[in-house]
Amino acid sequence: MNHHPRKRFGQHFLRDPIIINRILALIDAKPGQQLIEIGPGQGALTTGLLTAAGALDVIEIDRDLIEPLAKRCQPFGQLCIHQADALQFDLCTLLNDSCAAAISESIPASSTQRLRLIGNLPYNISTPLLFHFLKYAHCLDDLHLMLQREVVERICAAPGNKTYGRLSVMVQTYCAAEMGFIIHADAFYPPPKVESALLHLRPYLQPAFALGNRQHHATLVATAFAQRRKTLRNSLRELISTAQLIAAEIDPNARAETLTIAEFARLSELTCNPHISP
Structure with missing residues (x-):
């Protein structure tokens, strides 16, 4: 796929096959699961997710990536592409109306199955995206996200730690947070100036705290x-x-x-x- 990464979209495409396979193994996608990928880019994870699950929704803002992505993924499963800004996208609209739900009899209209979210998030909008996702935590089963290592450390920090702050409290109020493995800059093209890390979030089925407002x-x-x-x-x-x-x-x-x-x-x-x- 011949596409020059665009700085305004914060594009750093994942390209290391070892890292890609490690991430796919951790996600462990299954047929019938309702998967959403944010910013699939050139499809590094997309083809593997499709192969495992058979169907996938993706949200991509760069219209120039959509046609080549569709062509690349066509042999692997049913891909539903939403050309949209993830910061403006209502994730809950895909609940039981996802690509997987459309082709699978295993997901009835009354299903309580929640969405699984995967994404390599642009560094420049990673925090706004996280807060946006938290608004839809009740629709999400889990999230596997690639972020700047420093941001992941802040999210997972405990009280008393120097990195513990607003992001730690806001995310951990609604989700169990776990830092995964480190991803070095050379796993991406172009390589970013900082290391990344994998973040796993699992929103609580029942809120840990009853917040009235x-x-x-x-x-x-x-x-x-x-x-x-x-x-x-x-x-x-x-x-x-x-x-x-x-x-x-x-x-x-x-x-x-x-x-x-x-x-x-x-x-x-x-x-x-x-x-x-x-």
Whole structure:
């Protein structure tokens, strides 16, 4: 496939066959599963996913890649290409209306089977894409994503770790997160300037924490980490009083990086519904 990678789309095409096979083995796609690939590019993973599952939906923004991708994948299975911006795409519209559902009698209209998401995400929009995917976590079974190594480390970080921050809290509130293997720059063309890593997310079937207002929770977390060296008493003074922090059994002199996912959820509920006891 003769296509010059476009910088404006953040294109770095995966080309190392060993890495490709390792990723496909971890995904372990099966017939009947509803798979979605974000940014299939030149089809490095696409052909393997199709071979394993028989059907696949892909979301690709670069219209110049669509025709060659369709031709390359034609022998391997049923490919449904959506020429769209993944940041604007409602993933839940594919639930039971995917390429796999269209050809498989094993997925009835009333099925509760969720989608599996795979993608080599552009570095320049990886964080906005992650937050977009979280909006559809209830429709997703799992996600296998290639991201900048530093971003994956931040997502999977634990409280007290220097890389623990807003991204860690927001992702781990809704998903179990696991860092996979490192992918060196020379596995891609053109090679990026940084290492990548594989990230596996599994959204919780039932929310780990009952958040009455997800937007309020997001604002609270962002505010707490905006000036991470400040104590919570100071960083959250516009959202929560010292008395409320104490009532929630949280040290007002603590910093955001020390709070657990559960403590952030508790603070969110307390400040969103001030009459609820901690």
